[in-house]
Amino acid sequence: MSQSLEHSLTSWSGQALKHQNSWIDGIDARVRVVCSTLFALVVVSSHSFTPTLLGLFCAFLLVKASKLNIKRTLRRVVAMDLFMLTLICILPFTTPGDAMFTVFSLTASWQGLLHALLITVKANAVLLVLFSLVATMSASTLGHALAHLKVPDKLVHLMLFMVRYLDVISQEYKKMRRAMQARAFVLRTNRHTWKSIGYLFGMLLIRSVERAERISDAMKCRGFCGRYYLNDEMKIRSIDWIFAIVFISFLILLIGLNIDGLFK
Amino acid sequence: MHIVDGALSSPVLISGAVLSAIGVFIGLKKMDYDHLPLVGVLASVFFIASYIHLPLGFSSVHLIMNGLLGIILGWVAFPALLVALLLQVIFFGFGGLLVLGVNTLNIALPAVLIYYLCYKGVRNDSPKIAAIWGAVGGAGAIFITALMVAFALALSGESFVLAAKAVLPAHIPIMVIEGFVSYAAVYLIHTVKPEFISKGSN
Amino acid sequence: MAYSNKPLIKIEDLNYAYPRRGSVLNAVNFALYEGEKVVINGDNGAGKTTLLHLIVGLKKAKKGKISGFGEVCETEKEFNRLRVKAGLLFQDPDDQLFCPTVLEDVMFGPLNLGFTKQQAIEKSIRTLTSLGMQGFESRITHQLSGGEKRMITLASVLVMEPQVLILDEPTNALDEKAKARLLSVLKALPQAMIIISHDKSFSEQLATRQLTLKEGSLVDTEATNQTIAVA
Amino acid sequence: MAYSNKPLIKIEDLNYAYPRRGSVLNAVNFALYEGEKVVINGDNGAGKTTLLHLIVGLKKAKKGKISGFGEVCETEKEFNRLRVKAGLLFQDPDDQLFCPTVLEDVMFGPLNLGFTKQQAIEKSIRTLTSLGMQGFESRITHQLSGGEKRMITLASVLVMEPQVLILDEPTNALDEKAKARLLSVLKALPQAMIIISHDKSFSEQLATRQLTLKEGSLVDTEATNQTIAVA
Ligand SMILES: Nc1ncnc2c1ncn2[C@@H]1O[C@H](COP(=O)(O)OP(=O)(O)OP(=O)(O)O)[C@@H](O)[C@H]1O
Ligand SMILES: Nc1ncnc2c1ncn2[C@@H]1O[C@H](COP(=O)(O)OP(=O)(O)OP(=O)(O)O)[C@@H](O)[C@H]1O
Ligand SMILES: [Mg+2]
Ligand SMILES: [Mg+2]
Numbered sequence: 001m002s003q004s005l006e007h008s009l010t011s012w013s014g015q016a017l018k019h020q021n022s023w024i025d026g027i028d029a030r031v032r033v034v035c036s037t038l039f040a041l042v043v044v045s046s047h048s049f050t051p052t053l054l055g056l057f058c059a060f061l062l063v064k065a066s067k068l069n070i071k072r073t074l075r076r077v078v079a080m081d082l083f084m085l086t087l088i089c090i091l092p093f094t095t096p097g098d099a100m101f102t103v104f105s106l107t108a109s110w111q112g113l114l115h116a117l118l119i120t121v122k123a124n125a126v127l128l129v130l131f132s133l134v135a136t137m138s139a140s141t142l143g144h145a146l147a148h149l150k151v152p153d154k155l156v157h158l159m160l161f162m163v164r165y166l167d168v169i170s171q172e173y174k175k176m177r178r179a180m181q182a183r184a185f186v187l188r189t190n191r192h193t194w195k196s197i198g199y200l201f202g203m204l205l206i207r208s209v210e211r212a213e214r215i216s217d218a219m220k221c222r223g224f225c226g227r228y229y230l231n232d233e234m235k236i237r238s239i240d241w242i243f244a245i246v247f248i249s250f251l252i253l254l255i256g257l258n259i260d261g262l263f264k
Numbered sequence: 265m266h267i268v269d270g271a272l273s274s275p276v277l278i279s280g281a282v283l284s285a286i287g288v289f290i291g292l293k294k295m296d297y298d299h300l301p302l303v304g305v306l307a308s309v310f311f312i313a314s315y316i317h318l319p320l321g322f323s324s325v326h327l328i329m330n331g332l333l334g335i336i337l338g339w340v341a342f343p344a345l346l347v348a349l350l351l352q353v354i355f356f357g358f359g360g361l362l363v364l365g366v367n368t369l370n371i372a373l374p375a376v377l378i379y380y381l382c383y384k385g386v387r388n389d390s391p392k393i394a395a396i397w398g399a400v401g402g403a404g405a406i407f408i409t410a411l412m413v414a415f416a417l418a419l420s421g422e423s424f425v426l427a428a429k430a431v432l433p434a435h436i437p438i439m440v441i442e443g444f445v446s447y448a449a450v451y452l453i454h455t456v457k458p459e460f461i462s463k464g465s466n
Numbered sequence: 467m468a469y470s471n472k473p474l475i476k477i478e479d480l481n482y483a484y485p486r487r488g489s490v491l492n493a494v495n496f497a498l499y500e501g502e503k504v505v506i507n508g509d510n511g512a513g514k515t516t517l518l519h520l521i522v523g524l525k526k527a528k529k530g531k532i533s534g535f536g537e538v539c540e541t542e543k544e545f546n547r548l549r550v551k552a553g554l555l556f557q558d559p560d561d562q563l564f565c566p567t568v569l570e571d572v573m574f575g576p577l578n579l580g581f582t583k584q585q586a587i588e589k590s591i592r593t594l595t596s597l598g599m600q601g602f603e604s605r606i607t608h609q610l611s612g613g614e615k616r617m618i619t620l621a622s623v624l625v626m627e628p629q630v631l632i633l634d635e636p637t638n639a640l641d642e643k644a645k646a647r648l649l650s651v652l653k654a655l656p657q658a659m660i661i662i663s664h665d666k667s668f669s670e671q672l673a674t675r676q677l678t679l680k681e682g683s684l685v686d687t688e689a690t691n692q693t694i695a696v697a
Numbered sequence: 698m699a700y701s702n703k704p705l706i707k708i709e710d711l712n713y714a715y716p717r718r719g720s721v722l723n724a725v726n727f728a729l730y731e732g733e734k735v736v737i738n739g740d741n742g743a744g745k746t747t748l749l750h751l752i753v754g755l756k757k758a759k760k761g762k763i764s765g766f767g768e769v770c771e772t773e774k775e776f777n778r779l780r781v782k783a784g785l786l787f788q789d790p791d792d793q794l795f796c797p798t799v800l801e802d803v804m805f806g807p808l809n810l811g812f813t814k815q816q817a818i819e820k821s822i823r824t825l826t827s828l829g830m831q832g833f834e835s836r837i838t839h840q841l842s843g844g845e846k847r848m849i850t851l852a853s854v855l856v857m858e859p860q861v862l863i864l865d866e867p868t869n870a871l872d873e874k875a876k877a878r879l880l881s882v883l884k885a886l887p888q889a890m891i892i893i894s895h896d897k898s899f900s901e902q903l904a905t906r907q908l909t910l911k912e913g914s915l916v917d918t919e920a921t922n923q924t925i926a927v928a
Contacts (some may be wrong), residue, residue: 009315011358013608017355040361044269044277076357080268087271089429095423102387112423122270129359134354140566140606144355148370151927154292161304162568167608168560169308175792178755182785183806183857184777187319192442196795197316198448201309201329203795205336205449206457206839208309212302214561217524219301221554222626223546223578226297231570231583250428303562455797456839486840509872510843641742 010174013167014139017131020067024136028240029145032133035247040126042251049114051254052121058250059128066132073131077124084120091116139163144232157228169208176200266352266367267413269360276458280416281365287342287372295340300367306336307344318441331405332398332446334375335386336461341375342368355440366416374408386450386461394461395451402446403439410435472536473497474630474658475521475552480530482516490516491649492682494530498630503659505669507687514662517679518632521660522549535629536619552627557635557662559615560608568594568610568618569603575626577619591625594618597651613644620651631659637668657666703767704728704754705889706783706860711761713747720748723913725761730863734883735889736900738918739910742926743810745893746788748910752891753780766860781810784859788866788893790846799841799849800834806857824856828882844875851882862890868899 025030043055063073092100097113102108134142140160147156180196187193272280295303313329334341346368352358359367378401385397410432418428453460475498483489490513498504508514521532523545532539539696558563565571569590576586578630578656599617600612610618618635623631636652637645645668652659652672663669669676676687706729714720721744729735739745750756752763754776763770763780787793796802800821807817825831830848833841838849847867854862867883868876876899883890894900900907901928907918 012355013626014606015609037361040269044360044362045274046668046904058589080357083268090427094426115331115423119268119270121266123360125267130354130361133358133753138606139351139355152292154295154297155288155343155347157297157300158304158307158343159297159351161564162307162344162347163302163351164564164566164608166304166308166311169305170312172792174500175787175789176795178750179787179793180795180805181755182753182787184781185805186777186807186809189319189321191444193318194444195317195804197327197488198445198797199452199797199801200454201313201316201327201332201445202449202456204309204312205306205332205461206453208305209302209457209460209793211561212305214558215301215305216298217519218562219520219564219574220524221268221549221556222575222622223550224574225578227578228297228300229570229573229577229583231332231567231573231587254774264281452797456837512872637742642740 008044010170013170014163016138018069018072019134019136022065022067022136024066024132026239027243028234028236029137029141030148031236031240031244032121032236033138033142033145033149035244036129036133038248038251039129042254043122043125046122046254046258048222049118049121051257052118052125054257056121056125056128059125059132062132063128066136068136070133073128076131077127080123080127081120084116084123088113088116117245133256144230145234147230148234153228156230165211168211169204172207173204176203202236266349266359267363267370267416269362269459271420271424272363272366272416276416276419277366280363280367280369282367284342284346284368284372287339287369287376291339291342291344291401294338295343298333299340303337303344304339306333307348310344311348314348314352320437320441325441327445328371328406328409328438329402329442329446330371330375331356331382331401331442332376332449334372334378334405335382335401335450336396337375338379339376339415342372343377345372345375370409370412370416373412374405377408378405386454391451394454395447398450399447400420403443406435406439406442408442410439473499473533474535475660476531476533477521478531478533480517480520480532481528482513482520482525483528486673489682491520494679494682494684496677496684498660500658501656501674503661503672503674504682505661505663505673505676505687506679507664507669507676508662512679513682514679515634518554518634518660518662521632522552522554550626551628552630552632553626555619555623555631555633555636557638558651559619560614562619562622563607563610563615566606567603568599568605568607571607571618572622572625575622579626589625590621592620597621597624612639613641613647616644616648618641618649620648624655628633629657631655631657633659633661633663635662635664637663637665704730705766706891707762707764708752709764709820711748711751711763712759713744713751714757714759715747720913725910725913725915727908727915729756729889729891731889732905734903734905735894736892736894736904736907736918737910737915738895738900738907739893743910744913746865749785749865749891749893752863753783753785755785763807775803775807781857782859783852783861783863784857786815786850786854786862786864786867788869790843790850793850793853794838794846797837798834799836799838802838802849803853803856810857820856824852828852828855829878838921844871844878847871847875847879851879857887862886862888864890864892864894866893866895868894868896890916900924 043052046052092108092112093106095109095115097109098110100108100110100113140163143156143160185196310329310333313327316327317324337344349359349364349367352366353361382397382401386394388394414428414431417424477494477496478492480494481489482491494517504595506514520527523539535542535551539545539548563571572590572594574585576589594602597617597620599621636648640648649668649671661672677684678687708725708727711722711725712720713722725748737745751758754770766782768775770776770779770818794802796805796824803821803825804817807820825833828848828851830852841849867879871879880899892903908915909918
């Protein structure tokens with residue numbers, strides 16, 4: 001399980017999650033980022049099941065609409081849900097309330113279970129919306145969108161640099177790792193393993209720093225004078241407005257359901 | 265250690281986000297445009313650290329290496345880790361969007377603390393002594409991270425106290441491993457390219 | 467061939483040594499004239515890359531004089547002016563392509579030179595088109611193949627309209643097709659060039675003059691070949 | 698030459714393709730016998746490195762059978778056993794050298810095999826001496842020259858006493874002197890070898906058999922030369 005996730009991690013170099021073309025790809029990146037952030041805000045601060053479940057339902061619709069590769073999406077969600085499982089196991093015992101059952105004189109409460117389930121639903125809903133709206137663009141598009149949303153310049157360029165060199169450096173890592181493997185190195189739980197990995201990591205750092213020096217040199221050669229530039233025109237079109245309005249109306253509905261819940 | 269969305273209470277989320285924002289702000293102030301390639305490249309090295317899985321008995325743990333990052337980058341660790349964590353949330357679903365502030369704080373603040381704690385030590389002339397400080401930094405950062413995760417959980421409600429208590433022991437093996445790995449890494453850097461540790465920070 | 471008598475780039479008695487290492491360059495003398503395409507051969511680690519970096523002032527020589535376009539270069543500012551006129555292509559294209567998309571990367575130079583965004587875009591697209599790379603503008607740089615990366619780095623240097631091109635192993639990691647393509651592009655360019663290359667057939671087709679960097683100094687390739695033949 | 702009739706390494710019908718790319722290897726068949734020194738030529742990007750990595754299981758073939766020393770290898774564990782007996786020298790020495798000092802790097806293999814530290818040190822020093830690299834033990838790997846790095850990586854493979862040596866462009870980045878030195882070392886070694894090399898004179902002096910990797914399959918070099926001569 002964690003193995004397969006590790007694999008997708010090592011081969012990621014800033015590309016979007018695997019998906020087929022859909023109308024969501026046509027929507028402005030900024031709108032998608034803002035909508036999913038608002039969605040997260042509303043869903044996470046909800047108190048009752050109705051709005052969160054409705055949010056999860058909406059997330060499912062979006063996953064369907066964005067034509068994400070279901071297998072890969074599931075792999076990521078299940079990884080998180082395994083973690084949530086521990087929460088579901090612990091919370092009923094630590095939350096006081098109506099007894100559900102008792103083991104070893106520990107009482108599991110319905111309230112605790114519900115609380116754990118609520119958290120699970122929220123976390124899943126947020127993730128699925130992120131996957132379908134944001135992860136369906138490449139990391140550099142995301143960077144451009146963030147720049148337009150007035151995220152500090154340095155932060156955006158830091159992200160773009162990181163995405164750019166992730167692939168280069170992970171290739172170097174993989175080559176060195178393979179060379180170790182070729183000399184019959186097997187990962188074990190012992191000091192030899194940790195020392196070797198430490199050396200590998202240190203060497204990777206040194207090679208990366210040397211590369212950073214070369215990149216700086218290359219920038220100087222092109223007259224770099226302390227400024228970076230981004231080029232892209234993002235235009236909001238009517239479909240973006242429509243999507244934003246529909247989505248935000250839905251969020252307002254969720255908020256309304258919450259207030260209703262409060263008054264009851 | 266990523267906390268997921270929905271678990272923490274709003275006050276914890278908000279204070280985490282505010283504190284992280286301050287850290288990121290200081291980090292960005294300390295980072296010149298000239299340093300961007302270096303920081304960007306190092307941030308990707310630490311992204312890669314998180315997919316180095318080491319076996320631990322029947323299970324496995326992945327490296328975090330925030331201590332070493334802190335030693336090298338100081339306050340700049342905040343923006344570097346924020347970006348790395350953001351990408352991990354969006355493209356891999358590790359953690360969550362609203363807890364990003366808390367998660368960044370939990371990993372980056374220890375890095376900065378370690379920077380001040382081990383600054384002198386890792387710059388010692390003897391590689392062995394420097395490496396020992398590196399090990400202290402590596403293990404110490406995980407320790408502080410675990411402590412902060414526990415706090416964030418405990419502050420979010422009575423029902424999380426037990427989970428919070430479990431966090432610390434669960435991190436002890438990782439502490440040991442990171443200690444050894446950081447020892448070797450600092451030792452290597454010290455023998456191969458000593459100017460890196462003394463120069464590559466600000 | 468009649469050269470104009472003023473060299474574009476001139477190096478006199480250049481010396482360089484890395485810390486904790488013996489000297490790498492030892493009294494190197496060299497001059498590049500208009501219209502020349504000079505190929506520099508040399509073993510690995512001979513110091514070829516070091517020489518090129520010294521020429522454009524990325525490293526500072528311990529001793530020796532570098533003049534570009536008639537001016538002696540010493541300060542960073544002077545070298546900065548030299549770098550605009552002498553475009554350097556790095557050995558590893560990955561070091562040079564640091565912007566997210568191709569167009570942004572090619573635009574980076576002109577924007578630094580003070581062109582407006584609109585002008586920079588136009589210049590970039592024109593350069594890309596002249597290299598036959600039209601349609602690549604919005605491609606993501608790190609997802610290109612080796613040959614494509616090489617062409618884009620060339621475009622990002624050419625867009626600055628340098629008078630001299632300095633190429634560090636441009637055929638590195640290229641397959642035959644990409645190599646042939648690059649060769650025809652380079653042959654058609656009017657600029658004077660300094661080219662490092664291990665590739666015999668490539669350099670023979672391109673060079674107007676061949677030099678070898680050996681034991682820290684530049685010698686005529688033919689001369690070395692003769693001594694080998696004699697020995 | 699009389700070969701013992703059991704091949705050390707045998708490949709049957711090997712296929713490989715990188716994702717998002719056409720097939721690289723296409724029904725490759727090959728057998729290596731005791732005492733052979735097989736040179737594999739091939740253009741850049743022909744898939745030579747890929748082939749070597751498949752043989753020792755660093756990449757997993759999509760289709761085909763690899764057997765080493767009489768055993769079919771499929772799982773990671775089986776390949777690990779194969780790797781102990783078949784030492785692979787990487788194309789770029791920098792990828793292989795990750796320890797701070799030479800001695801530590803050479804010791805890495807024996808330690809993986811379960812030798813004690815003391816034994817590992819003794820073995821390493823013996824191997825270094827046999828390659829004429831005594832005195833390099835405490836040198837820092839990152840600061841060695843290309844030729845020295847190559848020799849150290851060779852030592853770090855030989856110290857594991859493999860029965861087969863697999864060398865990926867060992868003369869890459871070597872100057873003439875270092876090349877001659879490596880040639881004499883390799884000639885003196887008793888192991889069977891698979892060598893990738895672009896260097897004609899080097900491979901002619903070393904090879905007992907020459908193959909060419911072309912369009913995804915291995916063919917006799919002489920055969921290809923003849924077809925070229927005919928064409
Ligand atoms: N930063 C450095 N610190 C110390 N030594 C260095 C450094 N960079 C290069 N060297 C050494 O200086 C020598 C010349 O290096 P250089 O890169 O100029 O060679 P080169 O001729 O370009 O080789 P190649 O054909 O491999 O590119 C080499 O021996 C190299 O090891
Ligand atoms: N990780 C990878 N992902 C995708 N394609 C790859 C990868 N590694 C290699 N390739 C491609 O596979 C082909 C074969 O590569 P390989 O490295 O085996 O060639 P080679 O014969 O060793 O070349 P060289 O002489 O340059 O070393 C090349 O076209 C290369 O671009
Ligand atoms: Mg070079
Ligand atoms: Mg190869």
